[in-house]
Amino acid sequence: MGLEVDIIFKIAGVGIVVAFLHTILDQVGKKEYAQWVTLFGFIYILFMVASIVDDLFQKIKSVFLFEG
Amino acid sequence: MIKLTGAILIIIATTWTGFEAARRLSERTRQLRNLKSALLSLEAEIMYGHTPLHEASRRLAGQMPEPLAAFFASFADRLTNTETTVKVAWEDSLSELRRNAALKSGELEIMRQFGETLGRHDKTSQQKHIQLTITHLEREEADAKEKQMKYEKMVKSLGFLSGLLLVILLI
Numbered sequence: 001m002g003l004e005v006d007i008i009f010k011i012a013g014v015g016i017v018v019a020f021l022h023t024i025l026d027q028v029g030k031k032e033y034a035q036w037v038t039l040f041g042f043i044y045i046l047f048m049v050a051s052i053v054d055d056l057f058q059k060i061k062s063v064f065l066f067e068g
Numbered sequence: 069m070i071k072l073t074g075a076i077l078i079i080i081a082t083t084w085t086g087f088e089a090a091r092r093l094s095e096r097t098r099q100l101r102n103l104k105s106a107l108l109s110l111e112a113e114i115m116y117g118h119t120p121l122h123e124a125s126r127r128l129a130g131q132m133p134e135p136l137a138a139f140f141a142s143f144a145d146r147l148t149n150t151e152t153t154v155k156v157a158w159e160d161s162l163s164e165l166r167r168n169a170a171l172k173s174g175e176l177e178i179m180r181q182f183g184e185t186l187g188r189h190d191k192t193s194q195q196k197h198i199q200l201t202i203t204h205l206e207r208e209e210a211d212a213k214e215k216q217m218k219y220e221k222m223v224k225s226l227g228f229l230s231g232l233l234l235v236i237l238l239i
Contacts (some may be wrong), residue, residue, distance in 0.1 A: 013236040021229050028222045044237070 007052065011045050071239065078238075079231040086227015093216045093223070095170040099136070100209040103175070104202055106132050106140070107182075111198045114191060121154065121187055122147035135168040158183030178204045 018041035025034035106128055113124035122144045129140035139161050146157035159180060166176055182201040189197065 010236060010239065014233065017229055017233045017236060021226070021233070024222055024225050024229070028218055 004052075007048065011048065014041055014045055017041075075235040075239070078235055079228070082231030082234065083224075083228045086224045086230075089223045089227070090220045092170045093212075093220050096172065097209060097212045097216050099169050099171055100175060100205060100212055102132055102136050103171075103179070104205050104209065106136055107198050107202050107205070111195055114198075115195055135165060138168065139165040154187040155184055158186060172208075175205060175208045178208065 018038055021037045022034045025031070025037065109128055109131060110124055113119040113127065117124070119127070125140040125147070126144040129137045129144060132140060142164055143157055143161040146152060146160060147154065150157070162176060162179055162183065165171070178201060182197065185194070185197040187194075
């Protein structure tokens with residue numbers, strides 16, 4: 001359970017920092033960089049979440065289908 | 069414990085990089101301003117003091133802050149000690165300045181073109197060339213000031229935030 005809480009905080013941290021970066025880059029008129037930063041942050045978190053969801057599905061499979 | 073030390077080191081390093089970049093931006097405006105006042109003093113020395121060029125640049129080396137002091141000192145040194153033309157001596161000193169100063173190639177090109185005219189004309193056209201160079205430098209200074217206003221804060225916070233992001237990603 002400790003692992004999951006850790007990952008939630010990590011996602012929150014990445015979100016906050018990326019949001020700050022986006023605002024700052026937006027303010028000085030570098031809109032395209034701001035969008036790239038946000039996009040990369042999003043992709044990174046998506047990968048993290050995907051691996052966790054994969055874990056979840058494996059667990060469900062092992063519970064209901066009695067597989068390894 | 070090691071993780072924490074590493075995280076702090078990363079944040080310090082990136083923040084330092086950001087501040088260094090911001091310092092370069094503000095340094096450029098300062099040096100351009102100094103360069104302008106150096107040319108004004110040079111004009112005064114030539115027009116009203118009738119000072120020879122090596123003497124004038126030695127005096128400028130005393131008046132100006134670094135790195136322009138080193139530039140004028142080495143220029144005066146080249147003029148007195150080596151057998152060379154003003155243009156070559158000016159360009160050699162300018163390439164030394166390029167290494168030490170935060171100036172960009174635009175203003176260095178302006179200075180190089182100014183060096184080509186230096187010491188080849190009579191007083192009044194020399195004065196005109198100095199005025200022309202000052203006008204060009206003023207344009208560059210306005211550009212540098214605008215860039216400083218725009219990017220100084222951004223670069224500072226960008227350094228810190230990218231460090232923070234790196235730490236979060238690595239933990």
